[in-house]
Amino acid sequence: MARKEKVIQTIFSAVDELNKQLPKEKQLEKSVDTVLFGSSSELDSLGLVDLILATEQRIEEEFESIITLASEKAMSQKKSPFRTIDTFAEYICFLLDEDRHA
Amino acid sequence: MHKVQVILITGTSKGIGKYLAHYYIEKGYQVIGCSRRTVNYKLDNYRHFCLDVTDEREVKRMFAEIRKTYKRMDVLINNAGIASMNHILLTPLKTVKEIFGTNFFGTFLYSREAAKLMRRNKCGRIVNFTTVAVPLKLEGEAIYASSKAAIITLTQILARELAEYNITVNAVGPTPIKTDLIRSLPDEKIISLIQRQAIKRFGEFRDVSNVIDFFLKPESDFITGQVIFLGGV
Numbered sequence: 001m002a003r004k005e006k007v008i009q010t011i012f013s014a015v016d017e018l019n020k021q022l023p024k025e026k027q028l029e030k031s032v033d034t035v036l037f038g039s040s041s042e043l044d045s046l047g048l049v050d051l052i053l054a055t056e057q058r059i060e061e062e063f064e065s066i067i068t069l070a071s072e073k074a075m076s077q078k079k080s081p082f083r084t085i086d087t088f089a090e091y092i093c094f095l096l097d098e099d100r101h102a
Numbered sequence: 103m104h105k106v107q108v109i110l111i112t113g114t115s116k117g118i119g120k121y122l123a124h125y126y127i128e129k130g131y132q133v134i135g136c137s138r139r140t141v142n143y144k145l146d147n148y149r150h151f152c153l154d155v156t157d158e159r160e161v162k163r164m165f166a167e168i169r170k171t172y173k174r175m176d177v178l179i180n181n182a183g184i185a186s187m188n189h190i191l192l193t194p195l196k197t198v199k200e201i202f203g204t205n206f207f208g209t210f211l212y213s214r215e216a217a218k219l220m221r222r223n224k225c226g227r228i229v230n231f232t233t234v235a236v237p238l239k240l241e242g243e244a245i246y247a248s249s250k251a252a253i254i255t256l257t258q259i260l261a262r263e264l265a266e267y268n269i270t271v272n273a274v275g276p277t278p279i280k281t282d283l284i285r286s287l288p289d290e291k292i293i294s295l296i297q298r299q300a301i302k303r304f305g306e307f308r309d310v311s312n313v314i315d316f317f318l319k320p321e322s323d324f325i326t327g328q329v330i331f332l333g334g335v
Contacts, residue, residue, distance in 0.1 A: 057218070102159065
């Protein structure tokens with residue numbers, strides 16, 4: 001499995017965990033186009049924090065890598081790596097590369 | 103089934119941290135300690151990590167190991183700290199960075215990582231260390247006191263941000279205690295400092311653990327964002 005695909009699957013498993021805590025109408029769809037941040041997202045800010053932290057933990061375990069999914073651009077509508085599941089996966093791949101070269 | 107509570111204490115190689123490690127083992131906790139150097143003691147239910155509290159990768163690696171082994175963290179005591187006394191005009195920037203690194207950045211880093219673990223159980227206690235040098239505004243301690251003042255603000259805001267997860271964040275502010283931290287200070291400076299306390303004596307280790315015990319009590323789950331200074335300062 002290509003690395004980005006593996007990252008996406010890892011995010012999906014974090015989405016599964018998060019969905020268990022959400023009412024049916026608020027649950028996130030497991031799609032790369034799912035919006036995580038902004039007015040069209042189903043998630044509130046604490047839900048986004050929960051998803052990011054659940055993903056961080058899973059990525060560390062799955063890839064045996066130490067990364068921090070915090071970002072100064074997190075709350076920027078245009079640049080946030082958390083805009084969609086796809087941009088989130090791209091950002092994680094970038095951090096995994098950085099970690100490998102650290 | 104009652105699970106053993108896991109407590110992480112920073113700076114356990116000497117002084118208050120070493121005392122607290124022994125004290126909480128006696129109380130039945132699984133104690134995890136850390137410091138730059140190895141410790142000169144070996145105890146059951148104690149595990150030590152050698153690292154620099156400002157090294158984000160090392161700190162995260164330690165927390166990953168704790169998560170894997172214990173799957174929980176109940177208490178974090180951010181005890182590690184360094185002090186330096188100097189007039190502002192004679193203080194190198196390097197010293198400022200070192201003091202803020204250990205005292206403030208370390209406290210931030212550990213609090214962030216501990217909160218990630220604590221939120222899973224929706225329960226946790228974080229206890230930070232400040233100092234009476236903050237309210238007393240001691241000359242010669244501008245940088246040390248500033249780093250500890252930053253910890254007060256961090257404590258009060260984290261208390262609000264982490265309340266959602268039932269994590270309390272409080273701080274204890276000791277008076278001078280006879281440890282390495284004050285070894286380099288002139289005697290007359292220490293005596294004049296103690297004279298400004300309501301109760302004019304050196305602090306003892308037990309004075310510190312008494313305040314921490316109060317913060318850790320199950321009944322203290324409505325106590326957060328508070329700073330308790332010893333000695334009536």
